[in-house]
Structures are given as structure tokens and as C-alpha cells.
Amino acid sequence: MLEEVKEKVSSKFGFQCEEYDTNILLVHCTKERLRELVSYLKELGFNYPHTVSVVDYTPKGNGFQVNYVLENLEEKNLVMVRVELPENDLSVPTVSDIFPPLQPHEREAWEMFGIDFIGNPRLEVMLLPQWAKGLFPLRKSYDFKKHRKPTKEKK
Amino acid sequence: MILKFFDWSRSNSPWGVHFCSGCCSLEVLALMGPRFDWERYGFMMTPSPRQADFIIVTGLVSRKVLPVLLRVYQQMPEPRYVFGMGACAAGGGPYWDSDFVAVDVSQYIPFDVFVAGCPPNPEATLEGFLRLKEIILRDRENAAKRYPSKMEQIEY
């Protein structure tokens, strides 16, 4: 089943697809055509969104990765759409109007990583306390060790 | 003399605030249940802090819930007692290096009893509650005095 999706996506969009795991297909997407691809996948039956997972690769100089995980509840398989973002341009169009459940996930990714989801109606602090707005704690540049209060040294 | 009578009666039915800030509240639930049954010692939960004698800091206190915890504590009538449960209340526990967890809660509110464990066994917690009873019986002046006077100035 995933072979068909793979062929369809690569012939329609020309994106590179690879097998991520059994039952999971990985699609490398660009941010310009992300919305187009996601709506197409929704038509194909991938109608149950799981999450937005962001990986920070800045220490290696690769910028950020945004992964959208969508599930097909009928055929029982998953697709992972991957968008690579350079470090200096952290914006990606929102898919929260196509998949409303992803709106809070995008909001979480925004507050934890500072990735701007253009068009998301509600990018506000959700999990963090108000004073922590703009700290982006899940980034690799934010280090708990630096912020930690020094403990008493053992004698 | 009359105060001693109050203390005696209070120690026989201490009421706690129904407020959970972390995961150890599950073991408090077990304590309320049939097997451990803390009501045979007179302990009870009350929804309102205005009627409570003690508050249980159930483990983890995140930085966001800390103002709420302090506010609930302020609303309690004196003398009030604080029961610290689990490793998190004492020193952060498994989240000791997280920035968004209040690691040392004892600098904000004065604790009377700590129970170790992550989470503590109900047996251990019950033992701690019996200690709390003793403290209520003899430590009235201490408990009233230890209220931090500059509560409003604490930075969260």
C-alpha cells in the first residue's frame, strides 16, 4: 500500500521518498509545497494527524527539522513528512487549517523551538510559565547546566 | 490550657487541602483507599483551604504551580502544617536539573515532615502522618512562628 503512495507522491511532486520503518514512509518535502502535499495526503486517506516533532540539528550546522506524522486509520500505515529549515529562516506555513488537531502541536513547537508557523491563529505561551516566553528551552543552545544554580561543593 | 485542648482535638482529626501538584498524589489516593485507610487516624481531605489544617506537597512542584501552591498555603488558617512527600519536594528528585521545576521548595514554605521515596510507600507516608500528629500536639508555637513574613516578595 505504501508503495502506491510512494509512487503517487514522487510522480506528482517529485519529492524523495524512502522507507522509514515497516508501515512508515518518509517524504522529504520543501516548505513551499508543504501545504499542497499535506492536503494531497489527506485526500489519500491519511486523515489522522499524530504530532509535529521538531529536531534541532544546529550544533551540526544543519538547522532544524520539522516532522509531521500522519496516520491512515483505514489502511493502518503512517507517513512522515519532513521539512528542513535553515537556521536563519525559521518559518513554515501552518497546516492547522487542514488538520485542526495539529494546531496545539504547532503551538508547542513554537514555544519550545521558536519556529514560526505562519497562519497559525494562536501562537501563545501554553506550557511554559509566562516569564519563560522566548527562552525556547528545547533548543540545543539552551543548556540546563548553565542556568542551574551552583550547588555547595563537597569538602 | 484551652489551647492544649484545641491542639489535642485538632491532632485527632487533621484535615488536608485537596490539592495535588505532582504525581505522588496517586499514593495519597491509595492511602485514602480501603487498604491503608487514613481515616481511621482521623485524616480527611477538604476541598477548601479555609477549613484545612495541613497541606500535602505531593512531590513535584513546577515553577508554574508554585504561585498557586503558595496562595493556597496563604489561605489556610493558622496554625498550618506542611507535609512534604517524595524526593521532589525535598530536592527535585528525578527532575533535579530541570529549570522549570522548583527544586528546593523548602525555601518558599516551611515543611514539618518529609517522607523519602519516589513515590513513597503508603506505609511510609502513614508513618509520616503519625509524626505530623505528634507535631500538631506539641509544636503549636513553632508552626505559627515559621510563617515567612515577606511572602509577597518571593520571586517565583
Add this chain to the structure above:
Amino acid sequence: MGSSIATAGYTFVVEETKEVVGEDLGLLQEKLLQLNWGVQHPASGPMRLKVWVDGDEVVKVDPDIGYVLRLLEKLVEYRTWINAIVNVERACFMDDFGTMTGYSIAAEKIAGVEVPKKADYVRTILCEGGRIVSHLIGLGSFVGVMGVHTPMQWALIAREKFLDAFETFSGQRIATSSIVPGGVRYEPTGKFIEKMVVAVDYLEKEFIPRYEEVFVDNPTLKIRSVGVGKVSKEKAIEIGLAGPALRASGVASDIRKDYPYAAYGELDFKVITKEEGDSYARYLVIWEELKESAKIIRQAIEGLPEGDYRTKFPIKVPQGEAYVNVEWARGCFGFHLVSEGGTGPYRLKMRAPSFANLWAMPEIMKNVKLADVPVIFASLYMCHGDIDR
């Protein structure tokens, strides 16, 4: 005991017109009353629901979460592969085995470690035990929000038997840290199996018949919950419900069946679905899954193979990543684990089912009565540690 509102835990605040966010409520805004449900509330747990009411009708609900935020996803990056389970399992205490299993499977996939068959079976037993323990609290608290506390006490009796078994296995009642990448940490001794059988016997022979007689198909319970918070099949998918709530709307989505992990592929069980999609159906799904879990445990104990229970897990894991789903008590829990060849995880993203259910809740709670808010909240079966992580 004061007025009924005070005992129900509602606190009135001065109307905060500023706080109405999102859609503009227009003129209506001026006559609305904002109620805070939580943070200090017996049923809500550490979270706040801002409820805007017009008389008795709920106009809008906005959850305010983050009160148990620990940033587990970041903490895991400071741990080694094995140590990380301590943080992963604390996503939620009620069923900690599911999260540990998911994380371990993801780590094993990256490292290419094959787990012995015995470990798979023990994991299955533990996962189902955890599911039962969690579902019992779910049942108890659902009836509990309606003001009847007896079922919770009955459920706690049955729960203690399972916790005894876990204590024999690992030394801790909850938070056992017993499933690690590479297998399980302890040998499943005869005594553990014995206690597990005792617990399942109690559940099947004592708890289930007694509970079924009183609290299932109970007319008073039905008045409060039938037709409350109704979600159709299409709507459930659209708003992204997860776990028992999704299955109660007629979607047969169960990771144990769809993408079998551990020993679920070899065991016989059925996926519980209901068509109604209301609060009562969600309650029944939890109830029937309890019976199903007891059957799975019996099968797994019978089929428990001989052999090792743990293999060696390397200290350094090669580069790679994996996305693994497990059927946790509250729904499908996803782990996106990334390794960069270090001694610990590079990044772990947890997809929490309660988080999905929570943000589907404002949609379900539109135009219900105020008294239905706790019922719908409890029927969605959420855990706060899991929402905030």
C-alpha cells in the same frame, strides 16, 4: 458546608474581558461569566479550565495547562540510554509500563538489538497490568465526579492486588523502572506470576461481577452520561481524539492490533468499539477493555517461554532514528527518538494521547450544561503528567 457552588470548587473571578481569546464573542462577551475550574480542585488535578458560561450554558472552554511541566523531553537528553527510562516513565504514573515499553522498543530499533522472547511476554504482562491499574482509576474517577465515591474504593481494592504483584517483581509499587532497552530488568519469578494470577482472579471473579451489577447499566449513571458530549465518527477523527475516546466513537484504532509490538501479535484479543460516542460509551469502552486485558494477561502467563529475560544493550548507540507507537492506557503514545551516536538520546519527542484529547475537548464542550463539564472531562480519561510532560 457553605453553598453548593463553594463545595463544588468553583471560584468566581471578576470578569476578565481581556482573556477571551481566539474568536471574537462580540456583544455576548459582556454578559458572560468566566469560571475557573481548577487549579485547586478535587476533580481537575493540576490544570485550569477557563469556562465561559451564559447562565447555565457553556459558551467556550479554554484549558490552561503546564502546571506539571518538567520538560521531560529535554531532561532525557542529559541522561544515558538506560537512565532515561526513569524520566520517560514519569510521563504518567498511572500506567508507566506503556511509556517504558515504547521508549525501549524505539531504542532497540535504532541499536538493532533483538529482544529475547521471554522479555516480550513479560512486557506484555506488565503493560496489561498497567492498563488495568490505570483503567480502574479511570472508572472510579468517572463515577466519582458525579458524587459517588464507592466505585473508587472498590477499584482501589482491586488495584492494590496488582500493585502487590509489581512490588514483588521490582520492589516498587508504582514507578517500577523495570522495562529497559534490551529486555526487562528483573527475572519474572514464580512468586510474581503467582501474585499476578491472584490479582487477575480477584479482578475477574470478585470485582467485575460485583461492579457490573451496580455501576454498569445503572439508570442514574445513564441519566447523567448518555448523550452527553456526543462525538460522531467523522468528528472524532477530525478533532483528533485518541485512545478509548476514539474507539468509543466507532473507530477501531488500536496499536496493539494494527502495529503489533511485544507479544501482542501472538495473543488473541479483540478491539472494543462502541458506536454511540457519548460519555457513557467512553466509560463502557474502558470497562470492557478491563476484561479484555485480564484475558491477555492469562494468555501471556500461559505462553511465557523459557530463556533469558535481558540482552546486553550497547552503551553507545549508532546514528539513526525511529518513530514507535504503543497503545498506552490512554491511547496511542508515539515516540520519535533520535540518536546521534552518543551515550544518550539526542532528541525524544513524545506524542501524548491526553494532549490530543485535551485540545479536542473545547470542541466537545460547546453548548453543554455546566454540570456536564466534569462528566465529559472525566470521560475523556486524561492524565495531567501526560499532557504537560
